[in-house]
Amino acid sequence: NAGVTQTPKFRVLKTGQSMTLLCAQDMNHEYMYWYRQDPGMGLRLIHYSVGEGTTAKGEVPDGYNVSRLKKQNFLLGLESAAPSQTSVYFCASSPLWGRVNTGELFFGEGSRLTVL
């Protein structure tokens, strides 16, 4: 059981370049999230999705775009990377319990992005 898989695990970009981080989950979860983790800042929510075809902004959405075309995948895009986007990115998913989000997040192992 793979759980939540993120690709790539490491990437170095130059300022202005674009890239996409892919998150895949095999647990049939409805909710998916992208967080970034920076030293001393904790985990900050970038975007999230409550179901296939839907996305919503989190705390720090600027400079990022997302898409959820398939239930199992959640893509995070950087159109024009900036050094401030150097971070570790975590994808997570959570199941529904009845009609209410159970709240438990299952995280991937992270993608370390460096923007030079």
Next chain:
Amino acid sequence: QQQVKQSPQSLIVQKGGIPIINCAYENTAFDYFPWYQQFPGKGPALLIAIRPDVSEKKEGRFTISFNKSAKQFSLHIMDSQPGDSATYFCAASKDQAGTALIFGKGTTLSVSS
């Protein structure tokens, strides 16, 4: 405005000690309060969670204490072990509304042997 404030930023205890990590929240609509544990190079994982209808919850050596009137909750680790060395995050959400978790900034715990 930081919705979930966590302290201390770092903590060092000896094996067998009882580290305590504190969190305070602003939004009275929050109704779900989990703690996540993260080891280096790994993603966070749910450790224990509490809802505001109880004041304490224990799971093994981990206990959450919850004070609704003070809008505070804390994590206690009994008989701490070197294997408990990790970063701990508190979080909160309006779970009944299905909203995303808001995390504290984390506490790095080191348990020395």
